[in-house]
Amino acid sequence: MTNMIAVALGAAVGANLRYLLSGWVAQQMGSTFPYGTMLVNIVGCLVIGALLTLAATRITLSEPLRLLLVTGLLGGFTTFSSFGYEAFALIGEGNWVGAAIYMASSLGLGLLAVFLGAGAVRLLISG
Numbered sequence: 001m002t003n004m005i006a007v008a009l010g011a012a013v014g015a016n017l018r019y020l021l022s023g024w025v026a027q028q029m030g031s032t033f034p035y036g037t038m039l040v041n042i043v044g045c046l047v048i049g050a051l052l053t054l055a056a057t058r059i060t061l062s063e064p065l066r067l068l069l070v071t072g073l074l075g076g077f078t079t080f081s082s083f084g085y086e087a088f089a090l091i092g093e094g095n096w097v098g099a100a101i102y103m104a105s106s107l108g109l110g111l112l113a114v115f116l117g118a119g120a121v122r123l124l125i126s127g
Contacts, residue, residue, distance in 0.1 A: 012072075025039055
């Protein structure tokens with residue numbers, strides 16, 4: 001139960017941070033390009049890289065704290081940070097082919113899934 005509460009609290013904070021930062025960036029830069037989302041994704045990748053490297057080399061994170069910060073906060077902020085770190089981990093293991101497949105398929109299949117989901121909804125609402 002403690003782990004679930006940690007994830008929930010982190011996710012609530014992360015999602016609100018994403019909302020606030022994305023909204024602020026859109027006000028500053030305009031909304032013709034998703035600058036806010038791009039910034040959130042880049043910041044999330046920076047933070048997860050720093051945090052998990054610190055956790056692997058310098059500090060010990062308890063399971064609830066790791067869940068609060070990584071799964072909850074960063075997961076609520078952006079799941080792209082997890083994608084970035086997992087690709088980084090594959091490269092770090094020397095699995096360049098696996099990393100390339102993971103990155104290309106995640107992006108390509110993710111975009112395809114968006115198109116399929118949007119198409120399915122259009123079909124459903126058009127009759």
